[in-house]
Amino acid sequence: MKNRFVLVVFSVAMLVHAAMAQKPDRSAPPEPGSAPEFSVTAIQKFTLPNGLPVFLLEKHQVPLVQINLMVRAGTAMDPAGKSGLASMTALMMKEGAGKRDALTLADDIDYLGAQITSIAGQHAMAVRLQTPIERMDPALALFADIVLKPTFPAAELARKKTERLTALLQWRDEARTLGSIALNRTLYGDQHPYGIPSVGTETTLRAMTRDDCAQFHATWFKPNYAALIVVGDVTLKEMRQKLGAAFGSWKSGKGSAPALTAIKQVAGREIVLVDKPGAAQTEIRIGRIGVPRTTPDYYALVVMNTVLGGAFSSRLNLNLREEHGYTYGASSAFDFRPLPGPFLAASAVQTAVTDKALVEFMKELRGIRESISEAEVERARNYVALTYPSDFQTVAQIAGQVEEMVIYQLPDSYINDYIRNILSVTKEDVLRVARQTIDPDNIVVVLVGDKKIIEQPVKALDLGPIVGKTIDDVLGPAPVLEDKK
């Protein structure tokens, strides 16, 4: 095997310096100078003749390209009684397209060394391609087939249904998954798409047909709901031609989204205890309804959450992990969506200290409303703002940032203004948004753990009524999968 020559750079001056080896002054940490400027070259935009907008960023360091096609429809558009349809449609788009059946399609993608994923979020779906630039043309042809000409074979749907029902069975084993589902269900109810698992239920999955998928795709995969995002080792000129050839004949159309039930904020406190006998830890999820992504307080909320539970030195992690050793980590987050997504604080704690951990959670949720120091705000602000440039290293990262801009119709200057917007958040802003959004008197507390050990100590805290739930209550009865031929 050929070995590369190892370049040894050894400066004589450095040797002399080292020989004298004076100790550096460690009495104070070196102060960083002013932060480096960061900006992204302009996003180049053009529109194909059929109205499909294209957002393109050239990035030439590595010979790769990322091409994302997104549509503004997702699991929130599942028709009544058909939960799981959007996410199944996304999955099925890769199970046969154009002239290729599922196996040929997968084999051809793998042969190119390309990756194509297809997923559904609540309000957007995306088909994403990453490929070495030298194989872009054949990869783009497969990608366009998946977007435009999925075939939805009935036999493939039958396979995917069993796979999903089996996954629903496996979820019963996972305390983390149970915790998240129980919290969403309690916050949003059984009628709102945010409240039910987006993969669907046994009933809706069994009733789903290939025509349902085909119709969902035909309704929402239209250029007037779509955008293309291209990041990588390409130029605008070549991509205008290639994308025009691949997507230019795509025709517009009109879909109608189902009306959604109103979202109601939590009133009072409710403790949901899901029994998981023998669990070594209790999964804690504390939540309430958060705020939509479009809120003018977005930047203040990001900074506030960083202080509370969004960084290692956040209050929740320092308290529950570093001070008390109850857990491997504790955190909080706002799940920002077009409609108010959940705010949640979460941890997995040793079973025996579940009650003590809850006391500390409540203390921190109360504390963030009461006072906050300038030093905490400065640290959180800098952490969010100054780590931001490192989110622009890979073509997939950059395309993801642009996806967010498209979904929320953020201004062109969004990326280049981000750091300044975060750095201008004040202590007063942070305290104000904490008081508006964090309210430990009106929350849902979900505990997934060993009921016989944790119930009495938690009851003694007198936080509110405890509703005992079984795994069946959270997920429905276990799917019946054996011998249903």
Added chain:
Amino acid sequence: MKQVLLLFLLLPISAAAQETKLSVPYSITTLPNGLTMILHEDHTTPTIAVNLWYHVGSGSEKPGRTGFAHLFEHLMFEGSGHVPEGKFDELLEKAGGENNGSTSTDRTNYWINVPSNALELALYLESDRMGYLPDAMTKDKVDGQRDVVKNERRQSYENRPYGMAGIILDENLFPPTHPYHWPTIGSMEDLAAASYEDVLEFFKKYYVPRNASLSIAGDIDPRLVRALVEKWFGEIPGGAAVAPVDAPPAFLAEEKRLMMEDKVSLPRLYMAWLSPRMFAPGDAELDLLANILAGGKNSRLYKRLVYDLQIAQDITSYQSSSALASTYMIIATARAGKTLGEIERVIQEELDRIVKEPPTRREVDRAVNQFESSYLSRLESVGGFGGKADQLNAYYVMTGNPDYFNEDLARYRAIDPQDISGYAATTLRNDARVVLSVVPNGKKELASGSAKEVKPQ
């Protein structure tokens, strides 16, 4: 400095060979105290990655102290001589930095990503814990992180479905005297026994410049960085050289058939073998084999078990390569009502088939093309786990050449399909493997074949 995203083409494409030549230019220096320093410039974003490897992992632990190298890793974030407890993270967060560390059988790595203006802060913090950790160590800190690590074990192993299977497999693949026999996370009993004195002893022996390599990649001026590294690390005494971990070659002389109950709904089958150590002959061939068997919908095992027969929910195959030895795994979860026995029969048929006749050219090319793409995406980030700084350090430690990217990939490009069958025959033997059935509690009869029951500790 003004940073934009449009800079250099680092990777000229060789048109003649139709093969992308990977290159990560670097310089390497050894400080007088023995610390190795690797530098690489990449100005894509104004970010610098500082990546430090100590050449000690769980493989160096003493009996009765399993999990100690990892517990020690946790203590490295709890303050040092000039950095009070909590300040390590606070100072970095305030500067827009991120950090983490990890422990494997062979090494412990630490990384700090900072905006390029905060490099000196990162070097100050990293050098202070290399030079002055004991000055700030207390029994309370050891106790505190002991509790955190016990919860890490609960979260990542005990309370996770099938979470104890990997520990059982290593215990049975490697003899008790082999450093890969015990888990990096350690046993609860040994974690409880770890003492303050152990911390001081471990630090003195292993956390010395001569036993470390520092890799710095990103938006750097190499001349400036060399001077800063010299300033902050130069004063630290080099320490004694650490002898490499000495272990007799591991081998299995039998098939072990085991069964374990767990809080799971579906049974899962694990088949595990010992395989050649990282970069040894056979290592790359077995990586390709794993892709041919279970990478993608048209791979052999996925197609038969999941797609055609629909008796498995999932199938995974991979080789986990390490310095002293590697392990090769095939893992499948049964669909409801299907048995691990029928799954194992199909896997065995496919293993027998690939031993007899080599994979097709297309199967091999399909796998190699996927490897090529993954090597390209590995060149995008400078920091964190698996970023360029980490990879340069890994290649340096394993091969002596930090920029081993192209040589590494060339191994896969050069493989003859017949060699894949050859290494499958010598490695994936029926008479030298561990077959573990993890079954739902109370359903021991679901194990594949006759199996000896094991209980995780």
